[in-house]
Amino acid sequence: MPDAAPSVGYGTFVMLLVVMAVSVWLGSQAQKAVEKGGFVKGYFLGNRGLGAWALALTATVQSGGTFMGFPSYVYAHGWIVALWIASYMVVPITGFAVLGKRFAQLSRRTGAITVPDLFDARFGDQRLGLVASLAIMFFMTFLMVAQFKAGAIVMKLAWPGTSDLALAEEVASGGIDQAYFVGLAVFSLTVVGYTLIGGFLASVWTDLFQSVLMAVGVVILFCAVVPLASQHGMDRPTLDAVAATSGDYAFGPGLSKAGQAAFLPLGAALSFFFMWPIGGIGSPAGMVRVMACKDNNTMRRSIVLLSFYNLLIYIPLIVICICGRALMPQVPHEDEIIPRLAIWSTRDWTGGSFVSGLILAAPFGAVMATVSTYLVVIASGVVRDIYQRFLRPRAGDSEIRRVSHVVMIIFGLIGVASNIRPVGFLQLLIVFSTTATASTFVTPAIMLAFWRRATAAGTMAAMLAGAGTILGLSVVGSIVNGAAFEPFKLAGLEPIVWGLTVSAVAGVLVSLVTSPPPAELVSRMFDVQKTTGRRPAAVER
């Protein structure tokens, strides 16, 4: 059977170059679009012109890590991973219908460009905007830095002749060597370069490009692999995989390696129903994209598009990876299952190397898009929420443009510097930052959008309590479990459930015990605004 390591050939390398070239081209196209309007709104918000495809496929899809880690989970633990990801069935609805309309409306009504802008304007308290901005920058820097390592390793592995096939937590054979550094340099230059020239739109368009690439890859792989594994019946992939492992592969809580905890006990399954749909609501990158959507109709179409996209990606990927376990029961590194299936199943095709290259290049595109997204959010935080607000309120477009570029280069350098000796616990770091961001922002965002009685102090309390709960559980977990960033799972639930709960309780209680917000401010945010047909209004202090 096909367990032996196949050769990568030139396909992946060439496709990687294609992905990079397309991304740079998209960046230059984005630059042209940005120049049509004012710099800040164009560069950081795409002039509020996101269409349905761009919004659907980029606002709620998590980082490249979701796509990369997910297939290896299915291969390792079996059908229970379908329950782990099942809540994606409601992500299109929760992602757009809970906050979307109000965020889009309020950001227009207040002229807000960034999420902290919106908090500031809605509650009339600059401190709230500052805390939101610092929290976003702190957690997102962690997330962004972690992705640089992923990008560098994919480049290293794509080099023709390498014997490693996929991104793994541990750096592949040869460790941190010259190829890794070349990969890091090329990756960083490319992604910082195109983000710098195209800003928000560059990040959105490359994100859209990689999402489409991913979907094409999944469809090709499904057609190539699944018929092979199920030629003796549709039940064969599962039964063959069970025969190669154990009965646990077909049921909950899933197959676990000896000595490891059960993969998905009921408490964890419940937690992931919070993690994806509710956690997704609180992602600052997602919130800002909703603010950038063109109109209400765009949002409605996005819900439908994303519903079909998620179905097209996740259910087939599960079937593909179950078939993978049946066809290749003993792959040494689980992360390699998709690359191995891609190379093996297309080996007899004309141009098969390029088809498998396309499938392997998709995660690289995802990593680039993720870094680009975070870079824009972080830069907008520094430039808009700190520099422009507190240091140089009257800065002109050319000054803001210069500062934005300098900030992106600095954060790019931070990404490179942090990865010269890369951290080990990459995946845990990503989970920590994602959970902390969601716990910090979900309750405050809902209070901002819907609760008239919410106060600035209550919202601040909700933010700090959510972030504090996650930090606390991580510190306790690090001590109890003896491993950094390994969180403490109180009552068997993931930290996000506790973070959201504590944040909600703190937000409501503190709002109720503090003085109600000024009626005039609330009315401006919630009530019909009188206009006389003139363009509404500039803002004045």
Next chain:
Amino acid sequence: MSHPQEDPVVTAARREACLALGMWIVAMVYTLGYCYLHGYGRSVESLTFVLWFPDWVFWGIVVPWGICILLSIVFAFRIMGDESLGEEIDADPAESASGGEVRDA
């Protein structure tokens, strides 16, 4: 407490948010409940299949996923209103800070 002056967009958005969260809760209760009752701790001998899927995955995850897509279409095109999101104001950050007052013309 009702607010007679409340913008209809706000009222509609609140209603839609409640519906979306309601859908999330129903999906969670059904899927977790069904999968826990039929997908945990069974023997392989009792397993049946629908297409490629073990019975509990098909009825507990694939079918509700399909229903969610149908409901999403209904939600997007029948329930969700198409109100205007309002016109954009041009805000300079120094001015939009602290309240971002909208001056009525």
